[in-house]
Every structure is written in C-alpha cells, then in structure tokens.
Amino acid sequence: MTLYQIRPLLQDMGRNKAKLDKFSFSYANLRFEVIVLLDRQPFELLFGVVDYNFFFTLCLHKGYVLDDMPDDVYYYLRKLLKLNKNDEVLTSFKLMLYFASQIPQKYSGRKVEPHEIAVHKKRDVPDSDKIYFKGWRSHETDGRQVQNLEKTRAWLGEEAYEYCKKYNISSCWSDIPNERKPYYPPDKHRETNKI
DSSP: OBOGGGHHHHHHHHHTTOSEEEEEEEETTEEEEEEEEOSSSSEEEEEEETTTTEEEEEEEETTTEEOOOOHHHHHHHHHHTTOOTTSOOOOHHHHHHHHHHHOOSSOOOOOOOHHHHHHHHGGGSTTTTOOEEEEEEEOTTTOOOOOOHHHHHHHHOHHHHHHHHHHTEEEEEESOGGGOOOOOOHHHHHHHHHO
C-alpha cells in the first residue's frame, strides 16, 4: 500500500524538526495509538491496541510504501473486533485505508517516552523487562565501557546510539515504573556534567 496520506504529517514533523510523534484513532470497539518514528531507516509506525496489550510495527519505505499487515496481526485484530467468518468483509487493506483517513495533517507536539516505544520492541534487546528510562551514565572517569547500546538504538534511535557509542555513555533502565525519569537526550547529560 502506498500511504500518501501521511505526507502532510511527515512534512510538518520535518518543519518542526521532530523525529517522533503519536496520535490515536478508533475503529469500531478498538482504540489504537500510533507512534511515528522518523529516526530509523526505513521509518516505522508502531501500532498499539489500547487495553489489549497488543502491538505491531509496520515499516514505511521510500515513496510512502507501507509494509503489508502480517496475516497473524490481521486475524488477531479480527478476533479483537469480534468478527467471525460470516460478519462483514474486513480486509487488512480496508483497515489500512481507514487508518490512512485518520492520519493527522499536523505534528501534535506530544512527547513520546521511551517506555512507549519499548513495549513494541521488547523482544529485540537484553533485559527487555527494564523499559523505564532512568537516565545516563558517563564512563569517562570510571574506565568502564558503554553498555545497553542495542537497547539504546532500538528504543531511542540511531542518533542517541551513535552519540553514546562516541562518548562512552550508557543508557540506564528499570523495571519499576516509579523509578522512571522524563527522557532527555544523551548530549544534555554530557552538557550538564561539564558544569
């Protein structure tokens, strides 16, 4: 599917120098949250079905070409929608056309926290139960090597990954929600520690 409907949003994100955005839409009895990640190649759209702990990712390639919805995702969504074989014909294409009609035209400015991305990508990293961002640890003086680079790349993006690798900074995580700190990029940690 070619998702031209996302072009105005991506252009507005570009004007605002935003690499992340999120928006919501509903279809029948399901509410979806979508996180748009522009700091990866290809771009990624992370879909979460609110209240069902169900997530899937579709990549957006050059020319606004969106990956097809995997069959297992489609059939599980039909189950959540409580559709059986005799109900209305809902194809994955029709569902994605509806999604396309719900894409906002403007960047929302809503903050996306790392744990919101982490729930989509937990299987990709070690210590995947630790999804709450706690801060940064610089290893300039302790002689240790950077840790959590793959988690940093998967959950925080390529720019944070490259910065941490270059300056020997580790991202720190917890599995306890109350230990969560608001996210800030690693270069801000480095600037703060120079003072």
